[in-house]
Amino acid sequence: MYNKVIGLILADDLAINLGELSYSRGIGAMPFGGRYRLIDFALSNFVNTGMLTIGVSTFLKYRSLMDHLGTGAAWDLDRMNQGLHILPPNYGLEAHSGESYDLTGLWDFYRDFSHPYIIISTCHCVFNMTYEDFIETHINSGADMTVLYNEDGYRCGSPITFFDIDENNRITGVYYNPEKPKSNNTSVGTLIMHRELFVDLLSNMMSRGIQDASFLTFLRMFKTYDIRGYKFEGEALRINSIQSYFNETMRVLSDPVRSQIFYGEYPIYTKVKDEAPTYYNDSCVVDNSMISDGCVIQGTVQDSMLFRGVTVSGQSTVNNSILFQDTFVSEGCQLENVIVDKNSVIRPGTKLIGNPNYPIVIGKGVIV
Amino acid sequence: MYNKVIGLILADDLAINLGELSYSRGIGAMPFGGRYRLIDFALSNFVNTGMLTIGVSTFLKYRSLMDHLGTGAAWDLDRMNQGLHILPPNYGLEAHSGESYDLTGLWDFYRDFSHPYIIISTCHCVFNMTYEDFIETHINSGADMTVLYNEDGYRCGSPITFFDIDENNRITGVYYNPEKPKSNNTSVGTLIMHRELFVDLLSNMMSRGIQDASFLTFLRMFKTYDIRGYKFEGEALRINSIQSYFNETMRVLSDPVRSQIFYGEYPIYTKVKDEAPTYYNDSCVVDNSMISDGCVIQGTVQDSMLFRGVTVSGQSTVNNSILFQDTFVSEGCQLENVIVDKNSVIRPGTKLIGNPNYPIVIGKGVIV
Amino acid sequence: MPKKNMVAMILAGGQGSRLGVLTNNVAKPAVPFGSRYRIIDFPLSNCSNSGIDTVGVLTQYQPLDLNTYVGTGHPWDLDRNNGGAFILPPYQKIEGMDWYKNTANAIYQNINFIDNFMPNYVLILSGDHIYKMNYDLMLKQHIEEKADATIAVLEVPWDEAPRFGIMNTDESGRNIIEFEEKPAEPKSNLASMGIYIFTWSVLRKELLADEENPDSSHDFGKDIIPSMLSQDMKLSAYHFSGYWKDVGTIRSLWDANMDILDKQDEINFRDSAWRIYSRNPVKPAHYISSEATVKNSCMTDGCVVYGEAEHTVLSHSCVIEEGAIVKDSVLMPGVKVRKGAIVDKAIIGMNTIIGEGCKIGGKPDPQNPYYNKKLCSDEIVVLDRGLIIKDNAVIPGNCMVEHRPDLTEGNVVEDVVQVW
Amino acid sequence: MPKKNMVAMILAGGQGSRLGVLTNNVAKPAVPFGSRYRIIDFPLSNCSNSGIDTVGVLTQYQPLDLNTYVGTGHPWDLDRNNGGAFILPPYQKIEGMDWYKNTANAIYQNINFIDNFMPNYVLILSGDHIYKMNYDLMLKQHIEEKADATIAVLEVPWDEAPRFGIMNTDESGRNIIEFEEKPAEPKSNLASMGIYIFTWSVLRKELLADEENPDSSHDFGKDIIPSMLSQDMKLSAYHFSGYWKDVGTIRSLWDANMDILDKQDEINFRDSAWRIYSRNPVKPAHYISSEATVKNSCMTDGCVVYGEAEHTVLSHSCVIEEGAIVKDSVLMPGVKVRKGAIVDKAIIGMNTIIGEGCKIGGKPDPQNPYYNKKLCSDEIVVLDRGLIIKDNAVIPGNCMVEHRPDLTEGNVVEDVVQVW
DSSP states (O other), X not given: OTTTEEEEEEOOOTTOBOGGGGSSSOGGGXXXXXXXXXHHHHHHHHHHTTOOEEEEEOOSSOHHHHHHHTTSGGGTOOOSSSEEEEEOOOTTSTTOOXXXXXXXXXXXXXXXXXXXXXXXXXXXXXXXXXXXXXXXXXHHHTOSEEEEEESOGGXXXXXXXXXXXXXXXXEEEEEESOSSOSOSOEEEEEEEEEHHHHHHHHHXXXXXXXXXXXXXXXXXXXXXXXXXXXXXXXXXXXXXXXXXXXXXXXXXXXXXXXXXXXXXXXXXXXXXXXXXXXXXXXXOEEESEEEOTTOEEOSEXXXXXXXXXXXXXXXXXXXXXXXXXXXXXXXXXXXXXXXXXXXXXXXTTOEEEOBTTBOEEEOTTOBO | OTTTEEEEEEOOOTTOBOGGGXXXXXXXXXXXXXXXXXXXXXXXXXXXXXXXEEEEXXXXXXXXXXXXXXXXXXXXXXXXXXXXXXXOOOTTSTTOOXXXXXXXXXXXXXXXXXXXXXXXXXXXXXXXXXXXXXXXXXXHHTOSEEEEXXXXXXXXXXXXXXXXXXXXSBEEEEEESOSSOSOSOEEEEEEEEEHHHHHHHHHHHHHTTOOOOOHHHHHGGGGTSOEEEEEOOSOOEEXXXXXXXXXXXXXXXXXXXXXXXXXXXXOOOOOOOOOOOEEEOTTOXXXXXXXOTTOEEOSEEESOEEOTTOEEOTTOEEESOEEOTTOEEOTTOEEESEEEOTTOEEOTTOEEXXXXXXXXXXXXXXXX | OOOOSEEEEEEEESOOGGGGGGGSSSOGGGSEXXXXXXXXXHHHHHHHHXXXXXXXXXXXXXXXXXXXXXXXXXXXXXXXXXXXXXXEOOOEETTEEOOOOSHHHHHHTTHXXXXXXXXXXXXXXXXXXXXXXXXXXXXXXXXHTTOSEEEEEEEOOTTTGGGSXXXXXXXXXXXXXXXXXXXSSOSOOEEEEEEEEEEHHHHHHHXXXXXXXXXXXXXXXXXXHHHHHHTTOOEEEEEEOSOEEEOOSHHHHHHHHHHHHHOHHHHOTTOTTSOXXXXXXXXXXXXXXXXXXXXXXXXXXXXXXXXXXXXXXXXXXXXXXXXXXXXXXXXXXXXXXXXXXXXXXXXXXXXXXXXXXXXXXXXXXXXXXXXXXXXXXXTOEEEOTTEEEOTTOEEOTTBEEOOOTTOOTTOOEEEEOOOO | OOOOSEEEEEEEESOOGGGGGGGSSSOGGGSEETTTEETTHHHHHHHHHTTOOXXXXXXXXXXXXXXXXXXXXXXXXXXXXXXXXXXXXXXXXXXXXXXXXSHHHXXXXXXXXXXXXXXXXXXXXXXSEEEOOOHHHHHHHHHHTTOXXXXXXXXXXXXXXXXXXXXXXXXXXXXXXXXXXXXXXXXXXXXXXXXXEEEHHHHHHHHHHHHHOTTOOOOIIIIIHXXXXXXXXXXXXXXXXXXXXXXOSHHHHHHHHHHHHHOHHHHOTTOTTSOOOOOOOOOOOEEEOTTOEEESEEEOTTOEESSEEESOEEOTTOEEOTTOEEESOEEOTXXXXXXTOXXXXXXXXXXXXXXXXXXXXXXXXXXXXXXXXXXXXXXXXXXXXXXXXXXXXXXXXXXXXXXXXXXXXXXXXXXXXXXX
């Protein structure tokens, strides 16, 4: 696939609000699943399909994303001619506000390649698949675009995009956050089209003074272009709010979701950091939890996701919670339905009990 | 020096206008000397001093700079804990316009290191030195800051900063573009201070709502702080206008300037690209010129600087000119006092004759 | 090449025969250790943390894993443009070819390599010790004492001293006056740690002379150091007092692994000022199910535990299935313990699969075809990498199991799988 | 390790003795070539451009320069997480140790390495040929023809055919029916280029059988190919028609260097679709002074010319001082030609300095102590690297100069300098 399909990842999305968690990072740089960032999934799906040229378009607070991606070596994308390219907005152009994807920059980058197809992927859907069959189906169908969807619509919160699909898999209606969805078909945030069509569409938008394009922009062209749906059968986790971030993390702890997402045929790549192994002492209790390297577990951890370097001290209980990198839970604490952003310290004896439908969020570097 | 002095490079400068040449790049990314960018000199001086942690602050059109710097491997700065850090402005902060260095970002980055000193360097002065003695002198003097200067003032155009210096080397006056300079002492765009003082100064500026800081900002504090001058004895090329860019390039062709800048004790590092060797045919004539790899010389080249991949076809003459990467000069052309930006094509028989005091500039990718 | 103040040379050694099947296919320094590491991570990380950026790794035994593992030295920040990590195998020269005959000869054969960096000092290290040490402090002492050689020494219990190379010093404790290899009646309890700093010009001459000496065994401890002492050169003892362990035997390898559970504060992998770096694959965070019990154990990414782990070190991607119990053991990467199996005091090689209901460990049975008193002691069981152990197999203590197609009765190996 | 369709193995070889002093300290593939390159850049770049990302480089002779040069393969885009460039020296195994005895034996000793990638095909290359070739097209033919082996062949002039290994084919020209090593009366003019694609399962069996055969010399051309032919296996000839040159002799190395001036269109280093990558230091753009004359020559970064260069290849950092004349020569990196010296038809090793007023080249003098008819021909002079040649020295054609402290009369070497 390496010279057939080029990739584009839209790393930001102004419509998705993760509150305090997104204060310092865009959606692509959002930590997920103990040791990943959301962009790792989109990127690994591309790499596992054999695609070698991938652009990452950004406009929001992208320093943490740049630090994470580096040269792309973790994804084997530090290539001479191909490889990973970060596409920040071109602030030098007066026309561009820095509030949306930079169409001029995208156009500039993508027009010079010779790959016949482009896959555009957002970052807020977590799934593990390779695109061979998706690509094949698109090519054989003769459609202008093909978009990945599944039937999770009713269980997902907003923002969300629904489709009507006819018997030929053709998209006949696109609804963004409809009050009463007419179908269960919802976008998984990935579409394929001819690279030249993409470049033409951008050029056309720019000539009409449109500076703002999102994934939805392309789907809404269903009347002009032949857009088909391709049904994704696996598990997809949709992260579009704090609540869904919390729910989907809880869901990924248990099989079969855990195995499908993390232990698929191909690995999810991410930047590896040096940590000590995680140590469990004599008195710890751990149930149904995913725990990353560098943790020290002396208390009780149940139904929780722990990122790197978390300490849970003795006589503390962590239930149904998500603790980001280097969270320190002191002795005698009780945490339930809590999301703690990185580098925070929970003081001895602290009790934080949220509701599963309204988890408590503790910001970055806070001492509670 | 690796844990004693941290570096900061100010890669942009809104006061410096290189016209068409700076349309797509900031001053740091400006090509110079056949195969370098201006930032290579500032960066190499740091690296040759043994400094390993270096931030590069940018705000203008920094994609070409990012492409050039990569992970810093060309400067051996792809380090785990230390290394090269690109500091683009944090557009996520409402307070920041993206038109100047991002003080919050700088403050955030520099406060967490433990190096006692910081050297701040601009990019528009080209010189080749290591800073051991400069650092030593600063420390021994007990001054708050020490700034590098030389006595080239009268021969340099504006923008330019002059100093008054007393018998103790203390700065007693700072003048920006004065009509009638009182001295010949002019800044070489490099200063050293305590890292903690730097962080405090930033914090102070931010608290007063100042979002804009330049190199000059610090020099202007000479009444509050003890700022000393350190005289640089070598050759320094000051690039602050198209005219000075042209003049200094002509000056660097001949010894002793060429040897001092390019063949000093330490090398100037830059990103190496793959090119064929340069080929000279049977009928070419070359006089007093620097020529990079990948060129084909069939005509006459005199007193000129050729970047990578330039072709000078037969019966063509290139005099007193600067040809950027991949310029193609067809047959029978005559170029004199011309600067050609990259990827341009000079059609057969074209005559372009500028004045040494007003060189012609041909933009990027133009066909003349 | 620019001049370097000090270049480090790691003797990654020949076959580490006392580790038996664990070094059948890999050099000793490449043996996995302590959940996330390989043995060579320790000298490499020490070099990196000590500010040494030029390291030669001398190896001639099964170097593929080691080469691949060290690569350019990126994980240890040793992928430098001028300097970095170099794998140095023996090679043909115009005068002929030669394997590395011994420690000193290995350095002798690489004099040209060292000369390229024009170093003032050379640091000689072993590839099979677990410890954290700042070689820069040792170099400072070497320079201050104007020594020709500085040797790191450790106080060992007097009763263990006869097992070591012992340095006898003058009353200052700093000047070495005599070296005794495994003395029956030691005069001191200062054991050589096999870590040397030499002034390069001095060592260079010694190596050339040693090579000419037909009676020499070309060993640092046995030949070079005594020769320097006999010439009244200044040999300084650098006293080290932290955790240090030679992992050259099955027992000591097991001990050192258990130490990371029992002596956490001494080894301290969590010291951010002196990190031990390693090369690790990307695996998901490990998972511990509701039925699992994990006590006094450590593990790393990719592990999945449904059974019981007690006082055990799990490397990446190990699986303990329901009802299985693993105790006092070391699982190297990718080991799977199937349902109901019991593993007690074992070191299990990479990717080996323990069948359902197996019983590994316990009272030794000298009749067992895998019984190996020579290498295994203290009831420790060692399994080679890439084995598939038959369901319900019983392997008693002190056994070392490898693929032996010759065995009919008592053969517990069902198949072997490729490992890399 | 993930499965690879094809793995390339480059036989970087033993000592290239026909290159004399040029390979005293480096393996042949590491010899500088064509201003910016080393010989091994050609097979490595061909692999990279052909989409092959896993390359083993087999070497046992003076590997340090080669190892350092190849490194992780970054310049050729071969620093891959799964795959990449691997230097493969001979090593000790549990069964003992062995140098590479010959080409086939070298591959035999690395069967485990190849097995790790589970390839369908293996590409065998030499490290001493200058050419550009798309191995992917060759593989396509191999697959289409369902061949067991495919051998790249080149039509050579009939009168030169007796110098090559000749492949005789059936009338289709595609099926090889006979192999003749340097036949006195060739039946065909299709010379083997030493480039083979084998179906790995077939080659693996052949290597195991060949190793058991006490009469075999373990060579691909002499043993493996004839053995496969004798078993009626399908051997396909892949016809290549571009520029190709074996640079195994002084004369052919000089020729190939001159070809980059005289046959630019054939070699074509400027083809952006098939770039030859290399590892080069950062040097300033080269400088040509007002007094200099440069004709029909090529050079690269760091050169400084005050004198005259005609029909000459300069590598990086070469200097030609005022009044010096260099003609029909190859200067390897860092060579300095002092004032007034004349150099005519010479190959000069790295960092060598030609003293003022020297006269290098011209009519041979068989009495000259450096006269070397065995290796030098056609009046070509070869100077070792790192020599300082005395001022006004005269070195006639067909001389090969190295540091010879034994010479009193006629010694032209003043001193030697360290080179890396």
